[in-house]
Amino acid sequence: MRNSIISVIAYILLAPIAGGLLEGIDRKISARMQRRVGPPLLQPFYDVAKLFKKQVISVTNAQTFLLLSYLVFMVLTGSMFFAGSDILLCMFVLSTAAMFLYFASTVTSSPYSTIGASRELIQMIAYEPAVLMACVGFYLVDGSFEIHEIASSPVSSIFNLPGVFAAFVFIITIKMRKSPFDISTSHHAHQEIVKGITSEMGARNLALFTVTEWYENVFLMGVIGLFVVNKNPYSYISALFVVVIVYFLEILIDNTSARMKQREMLKLSWAVTLVLAGSNIWILMLIK
Amino acid sequence: MIVVPFLICFPFAVAAVLMFAKGVKAQGRLAYIGAAFIAAAVVALGYGRIIGGFEPIRLYYDTKIADHVIFAAEIVIMLIVTYLCFKYEKKWVCLLSVIPTAVIGITEFTFTGPEINHIYIDRLSMLMCLIIGIIGGLIIVYAVGYMSGYHMHHKEVKNRSNYFIALLFLFMGAMFGFVLSSNLIWLFFFWECTSVCSFLLIGYTRTQEAVENSFRALWMNLLGGLVLSLGIAYFAFHANTLSLDDFIKAGAEGNPYAILPIAAMAFAALTKSAQLPFSTWLLGAMVAPTPSSALLHSATMVKAGVYVLFRLAPAMSGTTTGDMIALIGGFTFLVTSIMAIAQSDGKRVLALSTVSNLGLMVACAGIGTPETIWAGVFLMIFHAVSKSLLFLDVGATENTLHSRDIEDMHGMLYFLPRLTVFMFIGIAGMFLAPFGMLISKWAALRAAVDGNNIALLLFIVFGSATTSFYWSKWMGKLISHPHAEHSHIKDITRLSETVPMWIQAVLMVVLCVAFPFLSRVFVDPLLREMFGTGGQVLSQGLLYMLVVVICFVFAVPPITYYFSSKIHSNIKLAYMGGINTGDNTSFVDSFGDEKRLWLSNYYFAGRVGIRKIMVPCQLFATAVIIIMFCIILGVTL
Structure with a gap:
């Protein structure tokens, strides 16, 4: 009990820092891949600090509240995860959080924001099956939906769930809105949907959005780590190693691919989920 | 236990009086009083059960007279159906009524087994009574x-609203009879009653489309009734x-002699709860005025099918029938939810979501473990309330906006x-954490x-x-x-619709908050x-956590509304590449005109x-059903 309280507090306090650093590293590595020097490592923190200080301008006041809800639900998701609670419940709260992001964007009735929000919904149906399959996979292998039991299993889940893991890594790209799946938004505002889902978020609202993304990324990396950890404390080191590799892979994919059409994304992600995760789980069921 | 015959007979009596009542006011008053009495009776029954500690009750062992009345009523129903089939040139349909009636008649008169109780009340039937009585009321x-407003807008439809409301009462009476009966002959009679009631309700407007759809239903x-009657006859013959x-x-x-009848009854339940390949009748049912859709989708009809499947669950668990029913339920859940994506007509989305949700309940029943039935029962409770709310709300919205297209909302x-807040609550009840979808998905996934x-x-x-x-x-x-002009829109919902x-x-x-309890x-x-x-x-702790989440979700629309109406500062136009025309609703097009x-x-x-x-989905589901019966026939014969 005490352990879980400590890890929840640690998550709430440290996740923004870790998430911001991840983004800083992301920007730096991306820049190097493009033969640029890139911003300083702490640039994301400077950006957010400045955004908080700016005068608030928005299309509708309701957006702030909806974004706050997004943040709260995301923190709740991560807290439940690091407290070792039920993973299925975590994922359901996560999808509730994602709904609030959708609301925050669509409430403006701005054309670019609305198209971005609609595309975000498509992204949601693209990644959700794989997320649920991951939960089911953990349950099959470790006999429980409880995260603390999954984390203390005798063998790392990834050995029995390679397909599910691959599918999950695949849909994380969608969840993080990285190219080729940056469908609901874009890295640069000069593209056809401007900034998509974040088009109408400015100042404090954009800062809220960014911080929530940091919380989310840390949570997602936590799930990646959950595939690796077992009852042996040293496994946490290898989990960290896997997380670093996965994150680097995301940056690499982001920098080497062009945006996909949404229909192709949906087909591809469902096919990957069906083939990799589905067959993995089917085999597990057969040999059980 | 006078309340039991009261529940079954009183709605029939009200329906009969309504048919001959003169004057709209008097009819309305009669309907209010009737609904109030029924709801009160249901609550009284529930209260009595709580006091009595929910010991299952068995009633009415000797029912010679009632049996004769019911058989006579069955003949009357058959005659009405036959008459209408000939009137509307659908002659072959009457065979589906004549044959089962004959089968049941022969079974009843040749049956020599022991006299058994005809009424059985346990928690499940009590729950159904509460849903039917309160939501239906x-x-x-x-x-x-609604009906008086409806006939003001639809002058082309002959005003028979007393007949319409009488049918609703009739429907309720049949449903009470259905969920309380424990005698298969009675069960079958009330089963046919609900089929015919829904047929008459769907055909209310008597337009070409309504007639077509009502005959499909x-x-x-x-x-389903035919297969059910054969199953009952087979079982009575073998098990006495x-x-x-x-x-x-x-x-x-x-x-071994029970396998086939159970499959028959499960098949009948599939038709009633509009699973594939029989989903089209429920989609066609929307031609009727909204209250009938609300009743069909939430409190009655489709719930009858699910109720039967829940009853059968212990017998289906782990059998071929159970597996196939679960497969059809799961398949229906997926494909009808995909179809719902393509709909912009609010009522069609609701209809498809009903079918989809029922699919999940059917899948839960087909698996038939205590966990899945737990999920299924909750799904049924939440679905009944939220779907009824949504239908009533969309009906009221349609009267106000003259459209039920989601794009116009x-x-x-x-x-x-x-109306929006009601709609929001209804939709949240349908799919957001923690209820309905979530818990049943949870249980069904695990199962x-x-x-x-x-x-x-x-x-x-x-x-x-x-x-x-x-x-x-x-x-x-x-x-x-x-994004459109809306100052002319006035909420014209009446008090009797709002309440x-x-x-x-x-x-x-309340259900959401009280649901761990x-x-x-x-x-x-x-x-x-x-x-x-x-x-x-789920553990009680987790349930309480879900309650906290849902309270938060419910708080959103009012607070959003409050925020956006009270605070006016720093509001700027939405980004449109700098070609706004002064507000967020239009822009300058390439000809320099306002668009x-x-x-x-x-x-x-x-x-x-x-x-x-x-059509492909119906074919698949039909194939599954045929395979199921082939396997079962192969095992039994």
Whole structure:
């Protein structure tokens, strides 16, 4: 009990820092891949600090509240995860959080924001099956939906769930809105949907959005780590190693691919989920 | 226990009086009083059961006279159906009524087995009574106001609203009879009653489309009745009893003569709860005025099918029938939720979501473990309340906006706030955490994994994604800022329509908050009664956590509304590449003219519309059913 309280507090306090650093590293590595020097490592923190200080301008006041809800639900998701609670419940709260992001964007009735929000919904149906399959996979292998039991299993889940893991890594790209799946938004505002889902978020609202993304990324990396950890404390080191590799892979994919059409994304992600995760789980069921 | 015959007979009596009542006012008053009495009787019955500690009650062993009355009524129903079939040139359909009546008649008169109880009340039938009495009663109250508004707008339809409301009462009486009967002959009679009632309700407007759709509903449901009657006759012949209890017991013990009748009854339940391939009748049922849809979708009809499947669950668990029923349920859940994406007509989305949700309940029943029935029962409770609320709300919205298209509901929060809040609560009740979808998905997922059922697992996993898609985009429409002129829109909802919605919305919220309590004191004991073991899937702690989450979700629309109406600072125009024309509703086009901005959702109608995928899905489901019967016939014969 005490352990879980400590890890929840640690998550709430440290996740923004870790998430911001991840983004800083992301920007730096991306820049190097493009033969640029890139911003300083702490640039994301400077950006957010400045955004908080700016005068608030928005299309509708309701957006702030909806974004706050997004943040709260995301923190709740991560807290439940690091407290070792039920993973299925975590994922359901996560999808509730994602709904609030959708609301925050669509409430403006701005054309670019609305198209971005609609595309975000498509992204949601693209990644959700794989997320649920991951939960089911953990349950099959470790006999429980409880995260603390999954984390203390005798063998790392990834050995029995390679397909599910691959599918999950695949849909994380969608969840993080990285190219080729940056469908609901874009890295640069000069593209056809401007900034998509974040088009109408400015100042404090954009800062809220960014911080929530940091919380989310840390949570997602936590799930990646959950595939690796077992009852042996040293496994946490290898989990960290896997997380670093996965994150680097995301940056690499982001920098080497062009945006996909949404229909192709949906087909591809469902096919990957069906083939990799589905067959993995089917085999597990057969040999059980 | 005078309340039991009262519940069954009183609605019939009210219906009869309504048919001859003169004057709209008098009819309305009669309907209010009737609905109030029924709801009061149900509550009294429930209270009595709580006092009595929920010991199951068995009543009426000697019912010679009632048996004769029921058989006579069955003949009357058959004659009415036959007459209408000939009148509308659908002669072959009457065979589906004549044959079962004959089969049941022969069974009844040649039957020599022991006299058994005809009425059985346990927690499950009590729950059904509460749903029928309270939700059904509220729908009738709503119907009184709605029908007078309806006939003001639809001059072309002959005003027979007393007949319409009488049918609603009749329907309720039949449903009470159905869920309380434990004699298979009685059960069958009330089963046919509900089929014919829904047929008459759907055909209310007597337009070409209504007649077509009503006959589709009729033949599909009567087909179920035919198979059911054959199953009952077969069982009575082999087991020499007509008791539903013995029927389920025989199935649960795996007696070979029970396999076929159980499959027959499950098949009949599929027709009634509009599973594929029989979903089209429920979609066609929308031609009738809204209260009938609300009644068919929430409190009655489709719930009858699910009720039967829940009853059969101990007998189906782990059998071929159970597996196939679960497969059809899961498949229906997925494909109808995909079809719902393509719909922009609010009522069609509701109809498809009913079918989809029922699919999940059917899958839960087919798996038939205590955990899945726990989930299924909760799904049924939440679905009844929220679907009824949504139908009433969409009906009222349609009267106000003259459209039920979701695209026309853009920004509805800002011009019809009350109706929008109700709608929001209803939709949240349908799919957001913690209820309905979530808990049953949870239980069904686990059961699918435990049962090594990969197909069902995939149906649920993909179906849950598509389900949240069509609900979220509807919710998003409601809270967006309006993009069209709306100052002329006035909420013309009458008090008698608003009150039922208020009650249901409050009921919904109360249910969500009280649902850990409900699970502990009612649903868990219900499962112990059925299976001998409890079935609660989630720990109480987690349930309370979910309650906190849902309170937060419910608080959103009012607070959003409050925020946007009270604070006016730093509001700027939306970004349109610098070509706004002064507000957010239009921009300058390439000719320099002002052009209205029109925002719309994705529908993908060309890819996942009903026209595109309904027929292949029906074929698949039909194949599954044929295979099921082939296997079962092969085993039994």
